[in-house]
Amino acid sequence: MKEVIVQPEKCVGCMQCMVACATAHSQTKQLYTAILETPLPKPRIHVGAGVFNEGFPNRCRHCDPAPCMQACLGGAIFRDTATGTVLIDPDRCINCASCAMACPYGVIRFHEDCVAPPGKVVAVKCDNCDQRQSQGVVPACVEVCKTGALIFDEMTDAMKEKTNAVARSVSSGAETYPVSPVFALFKASKKAQLAVQ
Amino acid sequence: MKYSIIGNGIAGVCAAETIRQLDRAAEITLIGDETFPPYSRPMISHVLDGSLSSEKLPIRSSRFYDDLKIIPVLGSRVSAIDVDRRVLTTTDRKETTYDKLLIATGADARPVVAKGVDLKNIFYMRTEAHIRSIIECLPTAETALVLGGGLVGFKAAHGLLKRGLKVTMLITSGYPLSMQVDETAGQMILAELLKSGLTVRVGTSVMAFEGKGKVKRARLSDDSTLSCDMVIVGKGVSPSLAFVPKEKIKIDHGILVDHHLQTTIPDVFAAGDVAEAVDITRKRRWINAIWPEAAAQGCVAGANMAGRHVVYPGSVSRNVMRVMALDVMTLGLVNPPDDFGYKVMAHADRRRGRYRKLVFRDNVLVGAMLINDIDQGGILLSLIQNEIPLKIPDRVLMDPSFNFGKLIA
Numbered sequence: 001m002k003e004v005i006v007q008p009e010k011c012v013g014c015m016q017c018m019v020a021c022a023t024a025h026s027q028t029k030q031l032y033t034a035i036l037e038t039p040l041p042k043p044r045i046h047v048g049a050g051v052f053n054e055g056f057p058n059r060c061r062h063c064d065p066a067p068c069m070q071a072c073l074g075g076a077i078f079r080d081t082a083t084g085t086v087l088i089d090p091d092r093c094i095n096c097a098s099c100a101m102a103c104p105y106g107v108i109r110f111h112e113d114c115v116a117p118p119g120k121v122v123a124v125k126c127d128n129c130d131q132r133q134s135q136g137v138v139p140a141c142v143e144v145c146k147t148g149a150l151i152f153d154e155m156t157d158a159m160k161e162k163t164n165a166v167a168r169s170v171s172s173g174a175e176t177y178p179v180s181p182v183f184a185l186f187k188a189s190k191k192a193q194l195a196v197q
Numbered sequence: 198m199k200y201s202i203i204g205n206g207i208a209g210v211c212a213a214e215t216i217r218q219l220d221r222a223a224e225i226t227l228i229g230d231e232t233f234p235p236y237s238r239p240m241i242s243h244v245l246d247g248s249l250s251s252e253k254l255p256i257r258s259s260r261f262y263d264d265l266k267i268i269p270v271l272g273s274r275v276s277a278i279d280v281d282r283r284v285l286t287t288t289d290r291k292e293t294t295y296d297k298l299l300i301a302t303g304a305d306a307r308p309v310v311a312k313g314v315d316l317k318n319i320f321y322m323r324t325e326a327h328i329r330s331i332i333e334c335l336p337t338a339e340t341a342l343v344l345g346g347g348l349v350g351f352k353a354a355h356g357l358l359k360r361g362l363k364v365t366m367l368i369t370s371g372y373p374l375s376m377q378v379d380e381t382a383g384q385m386i387l388a389e390l391l392k393s394g395l396t397v398r399v400g401t402s403v404m405a406f407e408g409k410g411k412v413k414r415a416r417l418s419d420d421s422t423l424s425c426d427m428v429i430v431g432k433g434v435s436p437s438l439a440f441v442p443k444e445k446i447k448i449d450h451g452i453l454v455d456h457h458l459q460t461t462i463p464d465v466f467a468a469g470d471v472a473e474a475v476d477i478t479r480k481r482r483w484i485n486a487i488w489p490e491a492a493a494q495g496c497v498a499g500a501n502m503a504g505r506h507v508v509y510p511g512s513v514s515r516n517v518m519r520v521m522a523l524d525v526m527t528l529g530l531v532n533p534p535d536d537f538g539y540k541v542m543a544h545a546d547r548r549r550g551r552y553r554k555l556v557f558r559d560n561v562l563v564g565a566m567l568i569n570d571i572d573q574g575g576i577l578l579s580l581i582q583n584e585i586p587l588k589i590p591d592r593v594l595m596d597p598s599f600n601f602g603k604l605i606a
Contacts, residue, residue, distance in 0.1 A: 056602025
């Protein structure tokens with residue numbers, strides 16, 4: 001089964017995934033109308049500033065066992081056994097923030113949402129775009145990512161590719177750039193910016 | 198293998214589930230005082246404030262016992278344990294034998310010490326049954342007194358306020374949540390409480406309750422009186438272990454357990470609010486009577502009972518609550534002892550209602566308190582629980598923009 005795989009070293013912090021995510025979780029699914037909706041759709045993927053203020057795409061890992069699920073006071077967090085996705089039932093959620101206290105990655109937010117009862121603030125996080133996936137469409141964040149920081153792949157294949165890249169980089173006659181030099185340049189410029197500040 | 202579990206709270210339920218997962222043939226008996234299906238204790242305050250009906254409290258299906266083939270013995274309390282013969286006696290004098298035993302009886306509300314506590318309409322707020330009796334009393338009450346400025350006091354005051362009562366909160370210490378927060382945060386929270394229409398009196402406690410049959414007045418430590426139609430007591434909890442044979446099973450405040458959550462008697466385990474394990478940040482024995490630790494301990498105890506060797510790393514005190522417009526999260530050691538070796542960083546932005554405090558010991562985060570901006574609190578908890586030495590400047594953790602990416606160099 002394919003899943004969203006994050007390669008933070010390739011993130012340039014453009015935040016297009018956030019916009020796409022919010023749009024995908026809106027009522028109208030179109031950016032131009034989504035921004036006029038109430039409640040305003042919000043992203044479930046969060047690009048934070050990394051060590052050198054480079055982008056860091058942060059989304060739910062759908063841990064197993066999931067600390068948020070164990071901590072949920074109302075039994076609102078559950079796992080879809082078919083896909084392994086950890087989901088939050090907005091009707092059961094009591095907005096207690098126990099999940100935020102348990103999440104070691106800090107990916108849960110609290111706000112109104114179009115799938116929640118109107119006016120109710122609930123815990124919201126990545127649902128692996130289960131709706132899109134059921135229609136055979138890849139998750140929205142992957143669809144818009146231009147740099148390959150977010151890919152949709154079999155975990156075993158992605159792991160193999162990473163292992164091969166590491167092997168190549170330490171072999172004699174290795175390719176010099178397993179990752180495009182643009183990323184190294186980008187990181188260097190971010191570091192320089194930070195140093196100047 | 199015959200397993201007996203005393204207590205059908207979250208620790209007992211988690212233990213039963215874990216045992217069933219690991220041992221399909223096990224005979225599991227669960228003895229519970231409460232007849233209500235396994236439910237979420239922390240959620241009872243939502244029933245009080247009217248936002249939830251009590252049918253929404255259960256956290257397991259009504260078929261829970263059948264599905265897991267657990268023999269429920271509900272509505273009865275254990276009165277004695279014979280650890281030599283491995284026999285339990287319940288209050289109705291029935292005997293049950295066991296091979297492995299888990300004591301997960303939790304804790305009871307600590308009684309208030311004052312004259313006239315036997316008067317009617319003085320309540321505790323610990324169980325679903327307590328809430329039911331409080332709600333029954335509501336139509337006859339106009340003014341209420343809440344004792345204790347801790348979490349239960351908060352939730353009780355908030356609920357009664359939402360039900361339209363005039364509520365006075367009585368706090369013995371100088372500011373609310375004194376066990377969880379420091380004075381700066383305490384004052385911010387106090388201001389927020391007053392804004393909500395609550396009357397709060399700090400540094401005061403109750404000496405006596407007065408009234409004919411029902412409570413009508415409270416006489417306070419400053420010699421004043423306060424009229425009230427009902428009282429909710431939230432003065433903390435103490436482990437329920439009256440039935441434990443103290444000459445056999447070693448007890449401090451709670452039942453002493455090792456890192457497998459086994460008591461001093463082999464094959465007798467304890468988990469949840471009744472068990473006294475080690476606190477990771479305090480580096481000593483401590484009871485953190487909180488829901489997530491009870492759940493975690495239940496799982497670990499269940500696994501060990503079923504023959505796996507799982508280590509419980511220790512507990513970390515923590516709480517998160519929403520006080521009107523303030524989100525308050527406390528993790529680990531928020532008020533370190535006046536001792537060498539602690540580094541405290543704190544920044545308050547009262548205008549925005551923000552406060553952030555971090556406590557370090559030898560480059561390891563041991564405590565944190567956040568008022569608002571609590572989204573990333575789980576990362577801090579993870580740093581505390583796993584005692585991870587910081588490789589980044591500690592000021593990075595103080596920044597509200599702190600996120601997981603900052604930890605990956």
